[in-house]
Amino acid sequence: MNRRTLFALAAAAALSVTAGLPAHAADPLKVAFVYVGPVGDAGWTYAHEQGRLALEKSMAGKVKTTYVENVPEGADAERVIRKLAADGNKLIFTTSFGFMNPTEKVAKAFPSVVFEHATGFKTSKNMGVYESRQYEGTYLQGVIAAKMSKSGTIGFVGSFAVPEVLRNINAYTLGAQSVNPKIKTKVVWINSWYDPAKERQAAETLIAQGADVLTQNTDSPATLQVAQEKGKFAFGWDSDMARFAPKAHLTASTNYWGDFYTKTAQAVMAGTWKTGEVRGGLNEGMVRMSPLNAAIPADVAKLFEQKKADIMSGKLKPFQGPVKDQSGAVRVAAGAQMADKDVHGMNFYVQGVEGSIPK
Structure with missing residues (x-):
């Protein structure tokens, strides 16, 4: 992480617009969350909801939080975000990539409100960006997948072909290739973050195509449940999903947002918030x-523990070279590291991932 520790990051997500302060210092800070899925999805939204609850617990009496779930990415998102700002919320977290443009638009109309957007890349005076380096955990999943696979083919249930998902597909593949250079990754896209029926169908398709260890960038435990039914293995996503398929669940790359949400709220209340990009991984405890x-x-x-320690120490970077794309072109030379801008804007499959990226 660029700012040393998660505390330094979230606190340095600090020095800002005093306009983000509540009208009276004694008043609770009104904080709102916008979720793309249901709080009970067991994945992405569930993890953010646990972060909200952690914020409430750690700042009891000092904050008043609210959330809106199942918000579509588009015009509805702008309407919801605008209403939350108009209702007096002084800190608003919008927690999905597709909320980026609506958040930016509303932020311009409410300069005294602080907005934090998850997984995007646009910032402004009163709008910051945050995300986890989830791909670090996905790389570790790949290491285990390659060791547990008997077919040499692993599977990935994809949501949308945006950079954060492509990063996870590629990291999963590169982690597996660090163990078995010949391993192949198959991907089935469902064009949804949360759709248990489609997730189930995608998992069944991947297994029919020969994949025997699955992971996902979707939010329900359906992929795990299919894997258990078929006698295969899979990984949880965003939260520990072992309770849904204990035999199939190998581990999960989980997100922990509580510290970031708490420190961001503290910074807004202190008048020290400032815009910027906050990204945390295994070493910072965000993954x-x-x-x-x-x-x-x-x-x-x-092996898993050693690779994990190497990532946390900085010795191992999931996208360190050599990295080649599907065509065989070198994207990162041996001994080099992929630039952050290329990681955050990833738009290609690495060699070993089969199929094409949806338009």
Whole structure:
């Protein structure tokens, strides 16, 4: 992470517009959250909701929070965000990539409100960006997947072909290739963040195509449940999903937002918030791996822990070279690191991922 520690990041997401302060210092800070899915999805939105609850607990009496769930990415999002700002919320978190443009538009109309947008790339005087380096955890999933796969083919249930999802597909593949250079990744896209029926169909398709270890960038446990029904393995996503498929669930790359939400609210209340980009991974505790399934052999667990330690120390970067795309073109030379702007704007498949990226 560029700003040393998650505290430094979130606090340095600090120095800002005093206009973000509540009208009276004694009044609770009104904080709102906009969710793309239901709080019970067990994935992305669930993790953000746990972050909201952690904020309420850590700042009891000092904040008053609210949320709106199941908000479509588009005109409805702008309407919801605008109403939350008009209702007096002084800090608004919009938690999906497709909320970026609506958030930017509303932020211009409410300069005294602080907006934080998850996974985007646009900032302004009163709008910041935050996200987890989830791909660090996905890389580790790939390491385990390659060791657990018998077919040499692993699967990925994709939501939308945006940079954050492509990063995870590629990191999953590169982690697997660090163990087995010949492994292949198949992807099925469902064009939704949360649709259990489509997720189930995608998982079934991947298994029919020979994939025997699956992961996802979607929010329900359907992929895991299909894997367990078919005697295969899979990974949880954004939260520990072991309770839904304990035999299939190998581990999960989970997001923890509570510290960031708390420190951001504290900064707004102190008048020290400033715009910027906050990104945290394993080392900062924004990404956490859930317990390993007992079915994972000891030598694989040891390799997993070593790779995890290497990522946390900075010795290992998921997109360090050599990295080639599907055509064989070198995207990152051996010994080099992929630039942050290229990581954040990723728009290609690495070699080993089959198929084409949807338009």
